[in-house]
Amino acid sequence: MSEIPKDHPRYASLMTREKIVEGVELGITSQQGLVAQGRGECFDYLIGEQTTDSALMAEKVAVAMLLLAEHPVLSVNGNAAALVPDSLVRLSEATGALLEVNLFHRTEGRVNRIIEHLKTNGASEVLGSRADARLDLQHSRGIVDSEGIYNADVVLVPLEDGDRCQALVDMGKRVITIDLNPLSRTSRTATVTIVDNVIRAVENMISLSHEMKGLDEAELRTLVEGHDNSHTLSDAVRQMIRKLEELSGL
Ligand code: PTJ
Structure with missing residues (x-):
């Protein structure tokens, strides 16, 4: 890992980058994951590198959905495993969701290394290696476990831009x-989109899970049913426009 001085103005962002590079070195993250991280950093600048009010609201709705679910699953790819392995384990414990490794650039070696990495970070069970079910997709993200994503009613898919979300929605999943x-x-295409850095989002969701455990089912349902994802997306775009206007001195 490169030596980053703590007083560097971009310390947090540079340390995140180091975690992704380390993930590649450990054979957990794909090389393409480095590009994905760069894309994310750019959008993070545009929302001010903070959790916006609408992202926090989406995190609340997402937690309500996970707490209400009968069979929730947290899908883990190479970037999520490098950035937030311990937080994902704690979120799974706080919500009762299973963890499943699901990769776009899939190799059995990488699946097993991510499973071991999550176990080192406290997970007792991680799905993803059985690979005994298929989503209607022509690439490796379609390879899933029957006891996990295939039978889930709610699935969290952090950091991905592709067609799996549509395939899951088409199967009736949230x-x-x-x-x-x-x-x-x-x-x-998601039911709930959280426009936030996975590092901030998962930590917020853990705290919210503990706070919201006291709510009754009707209160959780009200949160979920009141959610309009198109508003969340519009709000994120407007936030970025405001930031650009501010920077342009308008
Ligand atoms: O490990 P694999 O093989 O499953 O591959 C994982 C990657 C991430 C490489 C693969 O899913 C991929 O290519 O993803 P994309 O198409 O680059 O999409 C990743 C999305 O995540 C982009 O929209 C990024 O803006 C976003 N993103 C990147 N870093 C973060 C992020 N969102 C939240 N937090 C981040 N730290």
Whole structure:
């Protein structure tokens, strides 16, 4: 890992980058994951590198959805595993969701290394290696476990821009995504889109899970039913426009 002085003005962002590079070195993150991280960083600048009010609201709705679910699953790819392995384990414990490794650039070696990495970070069970079911997709993200994503009613898919979200929605599942890009295919097709950095979002969701456990089912349902994802997406785009206007001195 490169030596980053703590007083560097971009310390947090540079340390995040280091985690992704380390993920590649450990054989957890794909090389393409480095490009994905760069894309995310750019959008993070545009929302001011903070959790916006509408992202926090989406995080609340997402937690309500996970707490109400009968069979919730957190899908983990190479970037999520490098950035937030311990937080994902704690979110799974707080919500009762299973963890499943699901990769676009899939190799059995990488699946097993991510499973081990999550276990080192406290997970007792991680799905993804059985690979005994298929989503209606022509690439490796369609390879899933029958006891996990295939039978889930709610799936969290952090950091992905592709067609899996649509395939899951077509199967009648509710999909939550965490994606800094409000324009991505996944952001546009998810049931709930959290436009926030996965590092901030998952930590917020853990705190919210503990706070919201006291709510009754009707209160959780009201939160979920009142959610309009198109508002969340519009709000994220407007936030970015405001930021650009501010920077342009308008
Ligand atoms: O590990 P694999 O093989 O499953 O591959 C994982 C990647 C991320 C490489 C793969 O899913 C991919 O290529 O993703 P995309 O199409 O680049 O989409 C990633 C999305 O996540 C983009 O919209 C980014 O803006 C967003 N993103 C990147 N970093 C973050 C992020 N969103 C939230 N937090 C981040 N830290």
